[in-house]
Amino acid sequence: MVDVMELPRSCINPVCFIGRLEKTHHTGKMFILSDEEGKNGIIELMEPLHEEISGILEATIMCASYVQFKEDNHPFDLGLYNEAVKIIHEFPQFYPLGIVQHDLILMNFHMIANELH
Known part of the structure; x- marks a missing residue:
């Protein structure tokens, strides 16, 4: 078993994650679990x-995959990212959920971030 912080390091083998159900997506295809420290896993x-x-x-x-946001040259604005995620969930017809290429996700994120400024 792993906690939320260990999930990116566990990309090779399946892992067991135990947590409290926080929310279920209306499609039934996604839910959020929180661990004992209050960290969430989708x-x-x-x-x-x-x-x-x-x-x-x-x-x-x-x-299936993960993206590490390195902050060597540019700090990652987590608040702005959270706003972009809210917009994505507000307009699911424009931002369908699913596994897509990382460059497309980043492109969508940057487009949304520009709209917020």
């Missing part, structure tokens, strides 16, 4: 849920 499913879930859950997950 679990994306290949198929929608077929039952209502609540409480403490164990998720066996496999990291």
Whole structure:
């Protein structure tokens, strides 16, 4: 088992993550678990849920990919990123959820960030 901070280092093998259900996406294809320290992990499913879930859950997950935002030259503005994520969830018809190329995600993020300024 790993905590949220160890997930990016676990990209080769499936891992078990136990946490409290915080929120389920209206599509049933994604939910958020929080660990004992209050850190959140977003679990994306290949198929929608077929039952209502609540409480403490164990998720066996496999990291498909991850992006590390290096701050060598430019500091990462987490507040601006969170605003962009809110906009993405507000307009799902323009920003569908799913695994896409990282350069496309960054392009969408930069477009949204420019709209916020």
